[in-house]
Amino acid sequence: MVVVLVLAAGATWESRALTGLSERDDVVVLKRCVDVGDLLATATAGQADVALVALDAPGLDRDAVDHLRGHGVRPVAVLPAGPDLEAASLRATRIGVRAVVADDELAVLPEVVAAGEEPEPTVARETEDRTPDPRQPGRVVAVWGPAGAPGRTTLATGLAAELGRTHRTILVDADPYGGAVAQQLGIVDEVSGLLAATRVAATGQLPERFGSVQRSLDHRLSVVTGLPRPDRWVEVRDGVVEHLLEVAAGHGHVVVDTGFCLEPEPASDAGRAGRNTMTLAALRVADDVVVVGSADPVGLSRLARGLVELAETTGRTDPHVVVNRMRPTLGWAEPDIAGMLRSAARVAAIHFLPDDRTAVDRALVAGRSLVEIGDSAVGRAVAGVAAAVLTQPVQPAQAANSR
Numbered sequence: 001m002v003v004v005l006v007l008a009a010g011a012t013w014e015s016r017a018l019t020g021l022s023e024r025d026d027v028v029v030l031k032r033c034v035d036v037g038d039l040l041a042t043a044t045a046g047q048a049d050v051a052l053v054a055l056d057a058p059g060l061d062r063d064a065v066d067h068l069r070g071h072g073v074r075p076v077a078v079l080p081a082g083p084d085l086e087a088a089s090l091r092a093t094r095i096g097v098r099a100v101v102a103d104d105e106l107a108v109l110p111e112v113v114a115a116g117e118e119p120e121p122t123v124a125r126e127t128e129d130r131t132p133d134p135r136q137p138g139r140v141v142a143v144w145g146p147a148g149a150p151g152r153t154t155l156a157t158g159l160a161a162e163l164g165r166t167h168r169t170i171l172v173d174a175d176p177y178g179g180a181v182a183q184q185l186g187i188v189d190e191v192s193g194l195l196a197a198t199r200v201a202a203t204g205q206l207p208e209r210f211g212s213v214q215r216s217l218d219h220r221l222s223v224v225t226g227l228p229r230p231d232r233w234v235e236v237r238d239g240v241v242e243h244l245l246e247v248a249a250g251h252g253h254v255v256v257d258t259g260f261c262l263e264p265e266p267a268s269d270a271g272r273a274g275r276n277t278m279t280l281a282a283l284r285v286a287d288d289v290v291v292v293g294s295a296d297p298v299g300l301s302r303l304a305r306g307l308v309e310l311a312e313t314t315g316r317t318d319p320h321v322v323v324n325r326m327r328p329t330l331g332w333a334e335p336d337i338a339g340m341l342r343s344a345a346r347v348a349a350i351h352f353l354p355d356d357r358t359a360v361d362r363a364l365v366a367g368r369s370l371v372e373i374g375d376s377a378v379g380r381a382v383a384g385v386a387a388a389v390l391t392q393p394v395q396p397a398q399a400a401n402s403r
Contacts, residue, residue, distance in 0.1 A: 009057035013103040043073045061202040065096040094204030138253035142286035146306035151324040156257035158382040161369035164221030168252025176233040176278045179226020186367020193224035238273035241281040289319040307345035327355040
């Protein structure tokens, strides 16, 4: 006997569905729920096998579907027929609903309800094959660096602004320890783009609502701002960063400002991913990784160890290395530093940024990128890094891992 909970959310198909289900001897409707909260509370009792739901029921998202499955309840969604069917099917897949039925094909609903769990998404109505989007996705560039404030955010904002001169570019602040992109670019909005993306992704609508999670700086450059407080990293679900970067890459090039720590962490008792998952996810899916370290002895030591740790933790052995704040008073030349770093790890290229404190301070105080403050030595050097990254071929293995 299959025990069913129904959440129709006022849909007109409810009476027809109940009539069809009542005609089967092996199906019984236990309760008609008034909302998602009622549905989840009833599912927790452990007496139901299937939840028949309207896909557009308020609050039906990835968390709700995970709750149902966690209590042994298989969700079956009824989708609106017509031109919106394909989009609805896609949303059902994103929130984890594998069995769907169009509301003009309810004759097959009892069979789908009684069929049991299916290994792949089941659509009771065939849809036309979609024509692949001919647009090539943009490149995802992750900016990482070891502890010690080597200049990750300054470089990330500079790279994004430089790419934004000629390409549609999205700058994403994915630092789990509290990002500073918004402050550095003078964005005073209190709404976090990253947390907004997390909420929208839970509903399966991030591709359609991507514009709502970013802040436009000009006609080519926009920003997905980071966490407003470091402790709010717990709100970013596992998989959100990967999904966000995939969606963003469909709109242009993506530059990601990451955290410093690469230490993997076990999931919590509640199933929540570790804090460093955001950084590790960005590095694993990126087409290009730019590693930044400072030119002083402590910074170079951290940079060398960081390159080894990066390769061991993520398998990335092809980063562009940026040595920041290079100055003659340190007493060593660029070839000396390059030789030391190449002896520590494999790298794609090594770049040097001058210690142009005047230009960096002017940008920080004005809340602008290095591009916006005019010509500067550090700005020209960042432009060189951007050009080198764009001309670097994407390795086949990286492309496969990215999207």
